[in-house]
Amino acid sequence: MFLRTRGSFRTRDLDRLARHVSTLHSCFDGKAGLVLKSSSTDIFQNLAFEDWIYDRVDLQSRNLLFLWRNSPAVVIGRHQNPWQECHVELLRRTGIPVARRRSGGGTVYHDLGNINMTFFTSKKKYDRQRNLGVVTGALKALRPNLDVCATERFDIVLNGCYKISGTAARLGRTSAYHHCTLLCSADRSVLSAVLQSSCTGIKSNATPSVPSPVANLSDHDPSLNPDSLMDAIASRYNHEFDLDTPVLTVSPGSEVLMPGIHKMTSDLQNWDWVYGKTPKFSVHTSLTVESTNIGLEMDIKNGVVETCLLDIPHEWLPADFVKELCASLTGIRFCPNEFVVAVAAFLRTNSSCSQHVQKTLRLCENIVLVM
Numbered sequence: 470m471f472l473r474t475r476g477s478f479r480t481r482d483l484d485r486l487a488r489h490v491s492t493l494h495s496c497f498d499g500k501a502g503l504v505l506k507s508s509s510t511d512i513f514q515n516l517a518f519e520d521w522i523y524d525r526v527d528l529q530s531r532n533l534l535f536l537w538r539n540s541p542a543v544v545i546g547r548h549q550n551p552w553q554e555c556h557v558e559l560l561r562r563t564g565i566p567v568a569r570r571r572s573g574g575g576t577v578y579h580d581l582g583n584i585n586m587t588f589f590t591s592k593k594k595y596d597r598q599r600n601l602g603v604v605t606g607a608l609k610a611l612r613p614n615l616d617v618c619a620t621e622r623f624d625i626v627l628n629g630c631y632k633i634s635g636t637a638a639r640l641g642r643t644s645a646y647h648h649c650t651l652l653c654s655a656d657r658s659v660l661s662a663v664l665q666s667s668c669t670g671i672k673s674n675a676t677p678s679v680p681s682p683v684a685n686l687s688d689h690d691p692s693l694n695p696d697s698l699m700d701a702i703a704s705r706y707n708h709e710f711d712l713d714t715p716v717l718t719v720s721p722g723s724e725v726l727m728p729g730i731h732k733m734t735s736d737l738q739n740w741d742w743v744y745g746k747t748p749k750f751s752v753h754t755s756l757t758v759e760s761t762n763i764g765l766e767m768d769i770k771n772g773v774v775e776t777c778l779l780d781i782p783h784e785w786l787p788a789d790f791v792k793e794l795c796a797s798l799t800g801i802r803f804c805p806n807e808f809v810v811a812v813a814a815f816l817r818t819n820s821s822c823s824q825h826v827q828k829t830l831r832l833c834e835n836i837v838l839v840m
């Protein structure tokens with residue numbers, strides 16, 4: 470039946486497929502530990518791979534290290550506000566994605582010059598200082614003169630003050646993971662540009678990040694590169710956990726190897742997860758449009774505008790018109806697409822005067838920049 474409905478499969482393909490499936494399972498079966506390296510640089514695929522391992526692999530009697538890197542991306546913590554943490558408008562313009570991870574903590578920037586490590590264990594064996602010891606041990610094995618140490622808040626700092634690694638964790642009933650970054654040669658000008666809010670006047674209880682001066686390891690020693698660092702970390706991990714495992718490359722895009730991973734990936738990409746999960750917040754800001762001062766107040770819950778108030782001089786736009794405009798913005802997602810559609814629909818039914826239309830468009834050009 471399976472073969473008939475999918476005529477393109479041949480016995481040879483099925484054999485190969487079966488071999489792959491058993492390969493992945495045999496990777497885990499009977500092993501006390503594994504080191505896996507991602508073949509993907511897609512932030513959503515790599516975060517989904519973490520979810521898949523956490524949900525589907527029995528971590529009670531094994532340790533697992535996952536090494537991965539991403540194309541440029543901003544990664545916010547589970548309980549954070551992207552509009553507060555990053556320059557959402559610049560990210561949209563440059564096509565750099567924002568991802569919300571399932572662990573708590575602050576916002577970091579990733580690119581191919583940044584390494585990520587995920588240490589999976591049982592909850593009982595979860596030990597962040599031990600894991601960070603693997604990282605600092607690997608660095609010292611590579612370059613004995615490097616001054617690196619882990620701090621009380623589980624950062625790793627270079628020369629006593631420059632952050633090169635940040636940590637976050639997810640703890641379940643029986644399983645856990647600790648993941649951390651390592652800055653080797655990331656683009657620091659992009660890092661600081663994207664980790665600046667484009668929206669002033671946000672009030673919220675979301676977890677704030679703790680900004681620090683950062684450095685790249687390659688600033689200290691230009692011969693250090695991500696591949697040699699990952700090899701050194703893998704061998705130090707083997708040493709620390711008394712293992713003898715090679716680094717296995719895995720493809721987190723493979724539904725065949727990891728059934729269910731596509732759904733996990735698309736859940737992480739969904740607007741409702743990335744933006745909609747933001748804890749309730751409000752924006753109180755002022756805009757200057759054609760030399761007129763305009764106050765904007767919005768309450769946003771689950772990413773949706775709950776209330777909207779625009780404080781506009783009556784001589785600039787009539788009060789009834791503004792009231793109707795605010796009403797039409799209530800209930801939309803706090804995002805440019807829905808905003809533009811709502812304003813266009815509003816103007817179609819309320820556009821008796823071309824001056825009002827022009828002013829509304831200019832006002833909306835300014836509002837869209839905070840979204």
Ligand SMILES: Nc1ncnc2c1ncn2[C@@H]1O[C@H](COP(=O)(O)OC(=O)CCCC[C@@H]2CCSS2)[C@@H](O)[C@H]1O
Nearest residue numbers: 575576577578634635636637648649650678679680681
């Ligand atoms: N890549 C990277 N590595 C280290 N530090 C960074 C990085 N990007 C930004 N920063 C600095 O850390 C603060 C935020 O520090 P804060 O302590 O608030 O948050 C963190 O460290 C979170 C680390 C999450 C690690 C996960 C591992 C895999 S997926 S992401 C930011 O404002 C910058 O100053």
